[in-house]
Amino acid sequence: MKKFIYCFLAWLFPLGVYxxxxxxxxxxxxxxxxxxxxxxxxxxxxxxxxxxxxxxxxWKKRSKYFQIGYINQTLTNxxxxxxxxxxxxxxxxxxxxxFYLHKKPLFNMLKFGLDATWLDISYxxxxxxxxxVEPSEAIEQEYPDEEIDLGVHQIxxxxxxxxxxxxxxxxxxKISGYFHFIPSGSILIMNDxxxxxxxxxxxxxxxxxxxxxxxGIESRWGKAKYNSFSADESAMDTEDMExxxxxxxxxxxxxxxxxxxxxxxxxxxxx
Numbered sequence: 001m002k003k004f005i006y007c008f009l010a011w012l013f014p015l016g017v018y019x020x021x022x023x024x025x026x027x028x029x030x031x032x033x034x035x036x037x038x039x040x041x042x043x044x045x046x047x048x049x050x051x052x053x054x055x056x057x058x059w060k061k062r063s064k065y066f067q068i069g070y071i072n073q074t075l076t077n078x079x080x081x082x083x084x085x086x087x088x089x090x091x092x093x094x095x096x097x098x099f100y101l102h103k104k105p106l107f108n109m110l111k112f113g114l115d116a117t118w119l120d121i122s123y124x125x126x127x128x129x130x131x132x133v134e135p136s137e138a139i140e141q142e143y144p145d146e147e148i149d150l151g152v153h154q155i156x157x158x159x160x161x162x163x164x165x166x167x168x169x170x171x172x173x174k175i176s177g178y179f180h181f182i183p184s185g186s187i188l189i190m191n192d193x194x195x196x197x198x199x200x201x202x203x204x205x206x207x208x209x210x211x212x213x214x215x216g217i218e219s220r221w222g223k224a225k226y227n228s229f230s231a232d233e234s235a236m237d238t239e240d241m242e243x244x245x246x247x248x249x250x251x252x253x254x255x256x257x258x259x260x261x262x263x264x265x266x267x268x269x270x271x
Contacts, residue, residue: 062270069266078257090124117160126152158184195226223259
């Protein structure tokens with residue numbers, strides 16, 4: 001009987017010990033879970049702060065841009081298709097801003113935007129086209145002090161507006177593409193003739209950027225009917241004039257339908 005009692009007590013003792021220890025283990029487990037939750041919350045906050053800082057550095061701080069470009073351009077007389085000029089030299093300057101259409105990038109890497117270039121100015125100097133006839137020696141001797149051949153120069157001043165798409169695959173690397181409408185004012189000097197017109201230009205391009213520096217290529221095209229003005233040298237010859245001098249008689253006007261097409265390579269600084 002005593003053995004039975006001893007065995008029964010020995011069986012109850014571990015159960016009592018376990019019953020006493022179980023709540024302590026539960027308390028420890030609750031503390032560990034709480035600490036784990038705090039660590040996870042802190043990690044999430046740190047990650048969110050890092051993502052916000054990265055997003056601001058990549059997108060918000062890189063929305064404005066200043067651009068320097070090199071132009072390879074052709075100028076064609078639409079009424080005389082064989083009359084085509086190729087530029088010897090051309091440069092462009094532009095500055096503007098990209099307005100992104102949504103705050104957070106899609107898939108954490110893609111944004112759609114609207115580009116607005118406040119000012120785009122370009123200059124191109126052309127060589128004479130093939131088949132161009134230089135002024136004869138007789139004309140040069142008759143008008144020795146006249147600048148008959150001023151060369152061919154074009155200056156355009158315009159604005160850009162159009163959609164763009166930008167991909168940020170990794171770190172600060174970005175790849176973008178765009179299509180722009182460019183309303184422009186154009187002045188064209190062709191030897192002794194001045195031409196001016198409004199031109200609706202269009203451009204499509206792409207660029208690759210790392211942080212503040214990007215390189216791009218752009219195709220641009222446009223056409224317009226220019227108002228042309230030139231001096232009538234015979235009317236300005238005082239030896240042939242009879243009566244008062246009339247400026248309207250000394251100027252001749254006309255129309256020139258011209259088309260431009262160019263490839264532009266540019267360096268952009270974003271800030």
